[in-house]
Amino acid sequence: MLEQIIRGKVFPFGKNIDTDQIYPGRFVELTDTADVARHAMEGADPEFARLFSHGDIIVAASNFGCGSSREHAAITLKSVGAGAVIADSFGRIFYRNAVNIGLPVLVCKGLRDRVNKGDIISVRMDTGRVLNAGGETLGLLEPVSDYLLNILRAGGIKPLLRKQLASEKFA
Amino acid sequence: MHALEKILAEKAGKSSVTTGEIVNCTVDKAGINDLYLQTVRSFYEINATRVALPERVIMFMDHYAPASTSIQADNQKQFREFCRKQHTGWLMDVNEGVCHQVMADKGLSLPGELVVITDSHTTTHGAFGAFGTGVGATDMATILATGKLWLRVPDIIRITVEGNLPKGVYAKDVVLHIIGSLGADYGVYMGIEFAGPVVEGFSISERMALCNMSTEMGAKTAYIQPDAVTLAFLEGHASSGYAIMTTDSDFKYAEELRFDVSELTPRLAVPSSVDTVAPLQEYLNRPVDQAYLGSCTGGRLEDLAVAASILKGRRIAPHTRFLVVPSSKKVLLDAANTGILQTLVEAGATFVTPSCAACLGTHQGLLAAGETCISATNRNFPGRMGSTEADIFLASPASVAAAALEGKIVDPRAYL
Numbered sequence: 001m002l003e004q005i006i007r008g009k010v011f012p013f014g015k016n017i018d019t020d021q022i023y024p025g026r027f028v029e030l031t032d033t034a035d036v037a038r039h040a041m042e043g044a045d046p047e048f049a050r051l052f053s054h055g056d057i058i059v060a061a062s063n064f065g066c067g068s069s070r071e072h073a074a075i076t077l078k079s080v081g082a083g084a085v086i087a088d089s090f091g092r093i094f095y096r097n098a099v100n101i102g103l104p105v106l107v108c109k110g111l112r113d114r115v116n117k118g119d120i121i122s123v124r125m126d127t128g129r130v131l132n133a134g135g136e137t138l139g140l141l142e143p144v145s146d147y148l149l150n151i152l153r154a155g156g157i158k159p160l161l162r163k164q165l166a167s168e169k170f171a
Numbered sequence: 172m173h174a175l176e177k178i179l180a181e182k183a184g185k186s187s188v189t190t191g192e193i194v195n196c197t198v199d200k201a202g203i204n205d206l207y208l209q210t211v212r213s214f215y216e217i218n219a220t221r222v223a224l225p226e227r228v229i230m231f232m233d234h235y236a237p238a239s240t241s242i243q244a245d246n247q248k249q250f251r252e253f254c255r256k257q258h259t260g261w262l263m264d265v266n267e268g269v270c271h272q273v274m275a276d277k278g279l280s281l282p283g284e285l286v287v288i289t290d291s292h293t294t295t296h297g298a299f300g301a302f303g304t305g306v307g308a309t310d311m312a313t314i315l316a317t318g319k320l321w322l323r324v325p326d327i328i329r330i331t332v333e334g335n336l337p338k339g340v341y342a343k344d345v346v347l348h349i350i351g352s353l354g355a356d357y358g359v360y361m362g363i364e365f366a367g368p369v370v371e372g373f374s375i376s377e378r379m380a381l382c383n384m385s386t387e388m389g390a391k392t393a394y395i396q397p398d399a400v401t402l403a404f405l406e407g408h409a410s411s412g413y414a415i416m417t418t419d420s421d422f423k424y425a426e427e428l429r430f431d432v433s434e435l436t437p438r439l440a441v442p443s444s445v446d447t448v449a450p451l452q453e454y455l456n457r458p459v460d461q462a463y464l465g466s467c468t469g470g471r472l473e474d475l476a477v478a479a480s481i482l483k484g485r486r487i488a489p490h491t492r493f494l495v496v497p498s499s500k501k502v503l504l505d506a507a508n509t510g511i512l513q514t515l516v517e518a519g520a521t522f523v524t525p526s527c528a529a530c531l532g533t534h535q536g537l538l539a540a541g542e543t544c545i546s547a548t549n550r551n552f553p554g555r556m557g558s559t560e561a562d563i564f565l566a567s568p569a570s571v572a573a574a575a576l577e578g579k580i581v582d583p584r585a586y587l
Contacts, residue, residue, distance in 0.1 A: 020555050025554075070307070091389060097309065147321070158217050164317075165217060
């Protein structure tokens, strides 16, 4: 489900964080989410999975998730409980994968330069504002299309497809 | 409309589409790779029971060919069972090769088709005038269950490559130069058309390398307008009929870029990003521990042939490994039948079975910390081919072979 207010601690990353850094290729054979969660961001920061808490927020510069199509990259961040991933832009397959599994991926240009590791930020989905702990606006989210918002609100595409396939069965 | 837009419109059953529109398209070829068992999981998680259009589904056992752990073997076992149960069109097992090359070899990649594979380098199929795009496991499960996928109609840019490409400089050098100039995020979400006299002069093999690497600019898809070269390749080769799309003369590109390559020299993508590109000459004499020739980018017959021409009657440098991974069974057979295989093996090459092998750092030729690899593949991200403390230089197949010969980075033009 998509929360109206996403609040958490910032884990900042740079630009072009590729899927090999988010989830190294040698672990792609793992399929259980608990196993996949253990290797989150291992290629960029081996300490990440240990330090990251449920609800924390990844803030990155441009092209986050570029590279491979591995859905593991989205699954691992969802499985460690990322409240949202916010970046200047995303690799397109990672972006689709994240939306499909209900991981909020949000574009807020320049936010990365305005936050530091450990800052507490709030993302207001109703106003599209990203706020610091003092309530000051750090940036504005780029609007998400209704099509994608519908998928995110449902918690991913699977519940929607379940509904669609069930209705086709009884049509 | 652009040819790419016409493909989407036809697959969505519409007379026209516009940039930014979300369309639901029927997929012509749906390819699954063996490292994404999540595809099958997602299929059952959405309570799907039957694959909607099984004759369009192609299963590729390429990334783990053959399995090197029992977990990989089990993933492949579950895929084989799924294919049997669902009567999917094709099962390309561990003896076939890398999905994109297998598609080309078997005439499955066709103009005007929508090709969706769970591999990011599906942009390769633009070399045949198809709309090729990569997706993740759950998107593929959606295609399996419904036969369709939603796609946003992308902005389309045209990159015209002109001038006279010098000898010893290849499509790989051209595309590295373009990526280095524009950046790894330049083409995110976009369709990229390659055009101009240099592209028209490229073989199918080089066109595939060009379209393949457009992913490294973030592109959603790539496109080269089919011409006499495409038709000659498809003649007697295409697995079925096809319809070539053409771009309307009044189509407005989101951006038009031109690159003159007359003065271009061999390029390298230096560690650790594909858009950090430099002239190879800036890294002359840098020792290499491993030279790697293979993958959907640089493992075709032409790539092996140029390596053989450099290494014929010679031996690779001591303490240097030269891994050669033909991108498909056909490439391997052709290399055997033309003497290329013998030349390379006698020169000291280590042959690996046609597959993705070490390109994605799972098996068969990984790098140790502190090692340097020069590679004809597509990514040099940290840890891509093993240790995060290994350095990967991306280069043309000729540059890779010349480096294998000397045990260090050298200008390949001196050996041609």
